[in-house]
Amino acid sequence: MSALQDSVTRAPAVAAVPKGNIALGYLTSTMVVILLFAVPLFAKNFVIFQMTIWLIYAIAILALNILTGGSGQFSLGQSAFYALGAYTSAILMEHFGVNYVLTLPVAGALCFAFGFLFGLPALRLSGIYLALATFALATAMPQILKLGVFEHWTGGVQGLVVTKPDAPFGLPISQDVWLYYFTLVISIVIYVFAVNLLKSRTGRAMMAIRDNEIAASAMGVNVSLYKTLAFGISAGTTGVAGGLGAIAVQFVAPDGYTIQLAIALFLGMVVGGVGWLPGSLVGSAFIVFVPNLAEEVSKGLSGAVFGAILIVVIFLVPHGSRQVAYKIQDIVRKIRK
Amino acid sequence: MQQTDVARAKAPLLAVRDVSVVFGGIVALNGVSFDMHRGQILGLIGPNGAGKTTLFNCLSRLYQPSKGDILMEGDSILARPAHRIAEIGIGRTFQNVALFPNLSVLDNVRVGTHSRTRSNFITDSIRPPWVGRAEAATTKRVDDILGYLDLREVAHVPVAGLPFGTQKRVELARALAAEPKILLLDEPAGGLNHEEVYGLGDLIRKIRDDRGITVLLVEHHMGLVMSIADHVVALNFGRKLAEGTPAQVQSDPDVIKAYLGSKDA
Numbered sequence: 149m150s151a152l153q154d155s156v157t158r159a160p161a162v163a164a165v166p167k168g169n170i171a172l173g174y175l176t177s178t179m180v181v182i183l184l185f186a187v188p189l190f191a192k193n194f195v196i197f198q199m200t201i202w203l204i205y206a207i208a209i210l211a212l213n214i215l216t217g218g219s220g221q222f223s224l225g226q227s228a229f230y231a232l233g234a235y236t237s238a239i240l241m242e243h244f245g246v247n248y249v250l251t252l253p254v255a256g257a258l259c260f261a262f263g264f265l266f267g268l269p270a271l272r273l274s275g276i277y278l279a280l281a282t283f284a285l286a287t288a289m290p291q292i293l294k295l296g297v298f299e300h301w302t303g304g305v306q307g308l309v310v311t312k313p314d315a316p317f318g319l320p321i322s323q324d325v326w327l328y329y330f331t332l333v334i335s336i337v338i339y340v341f342a343v344n345l346l347k348s349r350t351g352r353a354m355m356a357i358r359d360n361e362i363a364a365s366a367m368g369v370n371v372s373l374y375k376t377l378a379f380g381i382s383a384g385t386t387g388v389a390g391g392l393g394a395i396a397v398q399f400v401a402p403d404g405y406t407i408q409l410a411i412a413l414f415l416g417m418v419v420g421g422v423g424w425l426p427g428s429l430v431g432s433a434f435i436v437f438v439p440n441l442a443e444e445v446s447k448g449l450s451g452a453v454f455g456a457i458l459i460v461v462i463f464l465v466p467h468g469s470r471q472v473a474y475k476i477q478d479i480v481r482k483i484r485k
Numbered sequence: 486m487q488q489t490d491v492a493r494a495k496a497p498l499l500a501v502r503d504v505s506v507v508f509g510g511i512v513a514l515n516g517v518s519f520d521m522h523r524g525q526i527l528g529l530i531g532p533n534g535a536g537k538t539t540l541f542n543c544l545s546r547l548y549q550p551s552k553g554d555i556l557m558e559g560d561s562i563l564a565r566p567a568h569r570i571a572e573i574g575i576g577r578t579f580q581n582v583a584l585f586p587n588l589s590v591l592d593n594v595r596v597g598t599h600s601r602t603r604s605n606f607i608t609d610s611i612r613p614p615w616v617g618r619a620e621a622a623t624t625k626r627v628d629d630i631l632g633y634l635d636l637r638e639v640a641h642v643p644v645a646g647l648p649f650g651t652q653k654r655v656e657l658a659r660a661l662a663a664e665p666k667i668l669l670l671d672e673p674a675g676g677l678n679h680e681e682v683y684g685l686g687d688l689i690r691k692i693r694d695d696r697g698i699t700v701l702l703v704e705h706h707m708g709l710v711m712s713i714a715d716h717v718v719a720l721n722f723g724r725k726l727a728e729g730t731p732a733q734v735q736s737d738p739d740v741i742k743a744y745l746g747s748k749d750a
Contacts, residue, residue, distance in 0.1 A: 341610035348609035348616070349595075349602055349623075352588070356596045359585035366545055366583075367663060368571035368600025377606060 171343045172426050180426075184332055193324045197396070198436065200328045203335045204392045206432035209416040210342055210425060211385035217423025218346055219378035220358030222275065225266075225282030226413045228289035229259045229383040231405030233390025235293065238308045238400040239301050248313045248395050252334070255391035256384045263383020267376030286410040290402040307401025310394050331392055338385060342425055345381070354378050419461060421470025430469035434461075496559060498523045498699055499544075499575075499667055504553035506539050506723075513539040515723040516553070521667065526693055526700045528714030528731070530707070532743055535720040537703045538580065541671050544701070545577050546570050557667075571600035576665030578656045580672045586645035590636055590655050593644055594627045597662030627662055633695075634658045634688075650681050661692070667699045668692070674706040682706060686713045711735060719743070 172180070188196050212226050236258050237251040246254075266285065273281050293302050302308065315326035345351050353374045356364035365371050394400045412435045420431025442453035465471045497520035506514040514536045521527050531537050542548040544555060546567040555562050557573055565573070585593050602623055608616050631637045634654050639647060644655055653673060660668055670689070674682045686709050693700055704710045710717060710731070717734040719726040727737040734740055 344612040345606060345610040348606075348612070348620070349599065349604040350606045350609040352592055352596050353599060355588055355592075356585045356599075359587055360583050362547070362567075363579065363583035363585065364596065365567045366571065366577055366579075367596050367659065368568055369596070370566075370568045381606060 180429075181336065185329075188321075188325045188328055193322060196324045196328045200324070200331050200396050201393070202429075202432050202436045203328075203331045204389050204396060205413070205416060205436055206428045207335055207338055207389035207392070208386050208413050209420060209431045210339065210428040211382045211389065212413055212417045213420070213423060213425060213428055214342055214346070214385065215378050215382035216417060217425075218351060218358065219354040219375060221270075221375060221378060222279040223282040223379075223382070224279050224407070224410050224414060225285035225289075226382075226386050227405045227407060227410035228282075228285045229263055229386040230390035230393065230409060230413075231289050231293065231400075231402075232262060233259050233387030234394035234400045234405065235302060235308075235390075236387065237391030238310050238394045241310055241395075242308055243301060249330075251395075252388050252391045256388040259387025259390070260380045260384030263386075264376050264380030266383070267379030270379065271372050271375055283407065283410075286407040290406055293402040293405070302402075303400075305402065307399060307404075310398045310400065312398050313395065327396055331396065334388070334392065338388065339425065342385075346425070350374070350377070415458070419458075419468045421468035421473075424468070424470035424473070426473070427469045497521055497556075498558060499701075500556040501540070501544075502554045502556065504540065504543060504550045504555060506536075506543060506548055507551045512723050514543070514550070517720065517723070517725050518553075519718045519725065519728060521699055521701060523666075523699055524693065524697055525716055526689065526702060526714050528710035528717040529701060529703045529720065530705075530710055530717060530734075531720035531726070534722075535743075536723040537720055538671065539723075540720070541577075541669060541701075541703050544575065544669055571663045571665075574664070574666035575669065576660040576663045576667070577669040578653070578660055578671060578673060580675060582649070582652045582656055584644045584652055584656055584659070587643055589641050589643055590631070590647070590658075591624070591627060591640040593655055594630060594636075594658045594662045595623060597659035598623050598627065600663050630658050630661050633661075649676050653677070653685075657688075657692075661696070661698075665698060667701060669701045669703070671703050672705060673702070674704055674709050682709055683712075685709070689713055 171177070187199060191199070208226060208230055211229075212223060215221050215223055233255040236255040237248065240246040240251040240254060241248055266282075270278055270281055292298075294305050296304070298304075312323050313327070314323055315321050319326065321329075346355070353364065353369045354377075356367065356369055357371055357374055361371050390405075397404075416428070416431030416435045418431070419434045420427025420429070438457055439450065439454055442457065443450040445453045461468075499521040501517060501519050501521075503516045503518050504514055505512065505516055517536070517540060519527075529537050529540065539548060543550050544562075546562065546565060550563065557575065560573075562570065562573065562575070585596060588596070602619065604616065604619070628637070628640075631640055634657060636651070636654060636658055639651065644652055647655070653676075657673075673685055673689070677685060689700055689702065690713050692698055702710060702714060714731055716729070717731050718728045719734050719737070719740045721739075721743040726739050726743060727734050729737075
């Protein structure tokens, strides 16, 4: 445990998580899943809707975590991939009448391809410079979506309205509850895939690159391939989240996907703990619920209150929720002894 | 320099042919040639700046020679990118240890098997039974190597927290996991104490004897090189100074001059 503590307190550029600790144990995971399935039985529709949004952002943060925590690359451009996924789903549903479920794999595949291609030139950049290049992508995306050439498909500045799907098989539940369960199942599948991935040969290759590129290459890891692959996987996953977001919010418009979204996702990742996948849920909760909380404290100064909360969190737990989780794990172990 | 056909019947495993490397006008290596034969421990020695590490980096494809060729089992390696060197059986360790600090010992060594295994990210994510079985087989092989190098006890510890000597053993284990034919060791004795150095010497010989791995040892520590090498190549200022058995090289006047200096220097 002491070595683990060391790596927590030393704070390298990308504070990586030892691989055995990227996920929760079976018992904790099962408890979290049961809890998530039980919530709609007690909650009101609006709360359920908010929880759907929470899960969707958690997927997007998980995607960023694969990129940054897994392969050590930064991105401030996740909003662009999110937008691309959202528009793909919206356009397929509204212009082509494709079933909403089927739009998600298309959004994922398209964003994977886009992310992979974007990853190619990004190979020449690293660290903060890569973050800036992706930043450019995030700034460009809303304007590209407004372009007259695409207006027929994207609806230009107005955006597109998306029809909210009903619960299938005549299930006696509201649209919001159905969408929540639908999102929950997809989230669980993506989470399991992500954990599998990071614990696999591919994941090890990515983490090897994160830790030492030259050594990874000497072991036969194709550094360029795995770096772009990480970009593709991250973008594809973000695209699925974007598609889900479009379906849940029933609306896509360019100004919903500005750089602010990308920064929020980055923030969520840091608060959740870089490289610690369950932290994505915590980070997402932070960016979805804390702004509301700040608004309740002071309507006029909600931004300042949010900022103050953020600073406090970063000072107290610089490694995010993962640091808290490890602490709890430590205490539990000591009690058991 | 060319040997007769009879002598060449047993072709060298690795042949360095007239290799030169120039960095912006500075000649780091100047027409260096030597052969490595199967099962040999070849010591590459020379004072600081002699070109040992440069040659080493040519072998692992980090540098591109401006002249000459390097042949592995008769085929040039110079067209291969650095990540396709492991698959033809050239493994290496690094001068100041280049491990993956956040990964456990087990995972570091598992990365070593990368060139000997296949997978894709889709099945790695879905993890069907056959991927699980392949992973289990990899882990078993890695566990054998960990046992061989006495690393089982620290298998799940992140390497960043381990003592330097142990980290060096992990690096060796990682290189062995790639099932190399040739192992390139870049100053393995650096940073080790007296006893550790001789332990290392025994270990290198044991690896060669048990696994039939040819070893290229780049080393400052003369005692180590002279005690375990079968053949020694001495470099100075980018040129080959002498070559032969440890005893021959040790008594070579040029080598003595390079190490101790001469009256006219």
